[in-house]
Amino acid sequence: MQYRTFGRTGRKVSEIGYGMWGMAGWTGSDDTESTASLDLSVELGCNFFDTAWAYGNGKSEQLLGELVRRHPDKKIYVASKIPAKNFIWPAKPEYCLEDCYPASHIVEYTERSLKNPGMEPIDLMQFHVWDDGWADRHEWKEAVLKLQKEGKIDRMGNQCKPLGA
Numbered sequence: 216m217q218y219r220t221f222g223r224t225g226r227k228v229s230e231i232g233y234g235m236w237g238m239a240g241w242t243g244s245d246d247t248e249s250t251a252s253l254d255l256s257v258e259l260g261c262n263f264f265d266t267a268w269a270y271g272n273g274k275s276e277q278l279l280g281e282l283v284r285r286h287p288d289k290k291i292y293v294a295s296k297i298p299a300k301n302f303i304w305p306a307k308p309e310y311c312l313e314d315c316y317p318a319s320h321i322v323e324y325t326e327r328s329l330k331n332p333g334m335e336p337i338d339l340m341q342f343h344v345w346d347d348g349w350a351d352r353h354e355w356k357e358a359v360l361k362l363q364k365e366g367k368i369d370r371m372g373n374q375c376k377p378l379g380a
Contacts (some may be wrong), residue, residue: 216260224370226338228292232263238269238278246278251347253282257289267296268324280332292370293332294339297324304371316342316349317360318358325362340368 218227233256238249253264264282266275276295295377299306299315306315329335340362342355349355359371 218224218262221263224309226292228259228263230287231311232265232294233261233262235266235275235279236270239282240277241271243318249278250279250281254285257282257286257291258374262290263292263294267298268328268331269296269298269302269343270332276328276331278353279319283332283334292338294341295328295332295337296343297321299342299344304344306346308346308348310346312349312352312355315344321355321358322362325367329367336367336369339370341372345372 218228219230220226221228238244238246264279266279270275270276270335279291279293281291297316297320299310300317300320301310302312303310318357325340328337328340340359359368362368363371
C-alpha cells in the first residue's frame with residue numbers, strides 16, 4: 216500500500232480508501248462478508264475509511280467501530296458525513312441552509328455518528344450534500360467550531376485544517 220499526506224494534517228493515509236456505502240443492509244450486503252472484507256483491507260494496509268450516517272442509518276458506522284476495536288494496534292482514520300435535515304440528495308440552490316444544516320442538526324447528527332462507532336473524535340466530518348450559497352453563513356461554522364472545541368471532530372469538510380486556523 217502506498218500512502219499520501221492527508222491535506223494539511225500531516226497524517227499518512229492509504230492511497231486507496233475504503234468507501235462503506237454498500238454495507239449496512241443494502242440489497243445483497245452481508246455483515247459477515249463486510250467484516251471479512253474490512254479486516255482484509257486493514258491487513259493490506261488500508262487505513263482510511265469513509266462512511267456516513269445515511270449508510271444504513273448508522274449501521275456502516277457501527278461496522279467501522281467494530282473494525283477499529285478489532286485492530287487496536289492500527290491507526291485507522293475515519294471520515295463520516297452528516298445527512299441534510301431534509302434528507303434529499305443532492306442539494307439544490309433553492310434549498311436554504313435551515314432546511315439542510317441548521318446548527319442543532321449538525322450537532323445532533325455528529326453526536327449520533329460518534330455513538331455508532333463508539334469513538335471520538337471523528338477524523339473528518341463532512342456534509343453529505345452542500346451548496347456553495349451557504350458558505351458565508353455563520354451558523355454552520357459556529358456549530359463546527361463548537362464540535363472541534365469539544366474534541367468530537369478533528370476536521371470538517373474538505374478543508375483539512377481546523378476552522379479559524
